[in-house]
Amino acid sequence: MKIKTIRRSADDYVPVKSTQESQLPRNLDPELHPFERAREYTKALNATKLERVFAKPFVGQLGYGHRDGVYVIAKDYHDLNKVASGSGDGVIKYWNMSSRDEICSFKAHYGLITGLCVSPQRSPLNRDQHFMLSCGDDKTVKLWSMNGDDFANVKDDQNLNSQDGLLKTFYGEHAFQGIDHHKVKTTFVTGGPTIQLWDTARSKPLSNLSWGADNITSVKFNQTETDILASTGSDNSIVLYDVRTNSPTQKIVQRLRTNAICWNPMEAFNFVTANEDHNAYYYDMRNMSRALNVFKDHVSAVMDVDFAPTGDEIVTGSYDKTIRIFKTNHGHSREIYHTKRMQHVFQTKYSMDSKYIISGSDDANVRLWRAKAWERSNVKTTREKNKLEYDEKLKERFKYMPEIKRISRHRHAPKVVKKAQEIKQIELSSLKRRETNERRTRKDMPFVSERRKQIVGTVFDYEGKPKKLKRNNEEEFDGED
């Protein structure tokens, strides 16, 4: 007769010393783990509740802010914790985001600063040397050197700073609106009554890119496909240019004006626009006859939009005094940020690590927000990290469960916004009702999809492509309308 029984030696399982870790053998047999799914759901529910408990989006304001509304913010593509902001009284401030202090502050222009950009270029002699370009209503573009000690002597930012850090002044024939620097070349572009291409080495513009005769309100270089440039005009148009051929390439006209534009940093052919009609639109530059997505939720004009460096989220700031964060594949916002004191938001920018958001508003403050309201950037232990990752996965897995969905979607919106949403809802539904009524009597009325509604006209007939080519295109963009 052969006999064997289970014999666990306590020496193998119980630690000898109190400092030793005790043995934790695992057995993944499902029979030893009853209620697997139900327990995971409970954990997911708890994790979702904790997420809401820890949701504290506001980090703080930078320094003591400006003395006038902040209308331009420029992020530094190379420096993670630096950001520049310009205000209505012509003062530029350069900020250190980690200490939330200003590095320097000086008056750059008479009157409003209308464009600001930190040049992606570095001085070939000194890698730490930054350049910054600013333009204003005073018909000048100024090139600044942004070494911290350049402005050490500037004690007073009430009077125009004309020597410290100022490398060069470009004189134009009109007030400028919007400026952006090429990523690798030394050229930059300015908006205004005409759109002009400049070189930092020359004092006169290289060329005039204007198509039609209208004010250009903002310009933006593509950071990946570096010679492509997009501009928005006060004739409600969006125009794309190619700097290599020195000419505009495409143009669409929308119902209302576009306030800002931002290229997707990961998918270079896509860009998002902030429109006056309360929406942001996501376009593909290869087929601009329709938007890839429409981001709805704001109740007033969207003033600025910026892509997260990961390319899957955008942040929008609006005249309704709120900031919203959207996922690019989802039409409604995942987050709304607001404070009692924040006025009309004119600028929103993602930080280069996609963890923070900088906003500039009418109330002269530059605010710093978390991109994920519940996330903290402190150093975490491995256990903590594992727990957070596990929770993230669980939340993802059970996100469609009604209770979890309800808790994770719950946000407090200001009363004004709430009220405006209700009114807007009524307006939209009555428009829709009217349209369906009209459609009932008019059989020939064409159906216009929500993604084409805002477009008044395109220069190119995108539909008129050969069929074969179109099918290829569709394969690349799955999920279009």
Add this chain to the structure above:
Amino acid sequence: MPPNRKVKDNQGKYERSTGGNVNKPKKQTRDKKLRAGMKKIDDQYKEAVSAAAATQYLLPESAGYLEAEDEMEKTFKVKQDEIKEGVDVGTANKALDLSLKEFGPYHINYSRNGTSLLIAGRKGHIASMDWRKGDLRAELNVNETCHGATYLQNDQFFAVAQKKYTFIYDHEGVELHRLKQHIEARHLQFLPYHYLLATAGETGWLKYQDVSTGQLVSELRTKLGPTTAMTQNPWNAIMHLGHSNGTVTLWSPSMPQPLVKLLSARGPITSVAIDRAGYNMVTTGADKSMKIWDIRNFKELHVANLPTPASNISISDTGLVAVSRGPHVTIWNNALKAGFENRPFFGSMGQNNRNTPYMSHLIPGNKINNMQFVPFEDLLGTGHNDGVTNLIIPGAGEANYDALEINPFETTKQRQEQEVRTLLNKLPADTITLDPNVIGTIEKNASSRRLTAKDLAEISNASLDKAKFNKDIPKIQPDVKGKNSGLRSFLRKKTRNVIDERKVRVQRQMEKEKNTRKRNHQIKEGHITEDHKDLVDEALERFS
């Protein structure tokens, strides 16, 4: 499938029955992103199953066994003394034998990790001990009848069903609560993941008490007289009650009626047991029968006839079935599997395809009151008239425990942390259902569900039919006198100056109603006969 992932032969054990229906052919969706996403999920599932199966080779312990070396040897003939000689000293020492002749018969209960033993003598003697160290934690005599006792979430608390009420004591034996709603309980069960104490007994009520909040979650009236047997299904936390009319009923705290009722014996049910995977149930009745059920589809697997009625039944983690009849304990192996060759028999009767007992034991002149397999050990604990005895049953226990689930070697700190963790993940009482994995699945009957084309067609057809068969307007009632016919009031409700298709139909119906009424009247007066036909009218009919 990536080339580095091999299908392992033990993978079936790690497949989830409902979660991953990966191998089923699925309807291909046209949406590429969705298809890619679903493929990713399927691949992750396969990867997880494969990885889990791979860890089986790393398990540190192997299960015990008792094997005959030739044809003539029979494992059921081996006596406990012989086993004790054959095994190592550590195991032999675990064959506890407490001689407590005064307050018996004894009810025993091992804590979930098997380290603590709770005994309750019928005459009021209650003791909680660390049985391996011989460390007595609490001992008290309550001077009244005790029918059952169970540990709660760990060995720090235990509940005892006494003469009238059920009491909760702490690890030192201090009375914490008297559960005055649990009257004359005879059976206690604790659901560890829901923190529910379920009691049933003489009153025929099944009551659930949440021991973390103290609330009485649910009271269910069985309407079947005193409950004779009770057990929980560890897989889905459903309570199985045995009754004196031979039925077994399945209960969930959220349902006032039993989920399932099945007739399992022709006399009172004496005991019910369920295996840990929730596949099989074994019941014994006073009619000397023992039935093995597959409770996934409620089919009978085996029926065995016993020489005398069995009093207790217990199933081990490895699927051994132990049955006690008076002084006898008989254990079968493989009895939970289907097929005639697995049907339990007492003797081979000269055949060689009979499932004869794996082991048997006799405590002469005694009666076994209660049995429980010791978790993670090759032991069967028995409580009887003269105390408590542990029988060594090789191959009864789960060899490899999962320390993050139940840890037999846990320290005080670990026990405390585990308690907090389980409290945080406590499952709500109303989630107890027959299928524990129903949570997170799609409800097919929900009102918010998107309708299919077929459903929509049915709905629109139904509304079209309504107009077709005049179901949207009142019926003709020619017999009704008085001025207010249904049609007339219907017309009044409609706006006067709007003439639509429905109104025209109503007017036509009204005309018809009027004519029928007139005709009825004429028949009654005797002006015309029943089968009178107005030939002029009929001739002119074609022009109307």
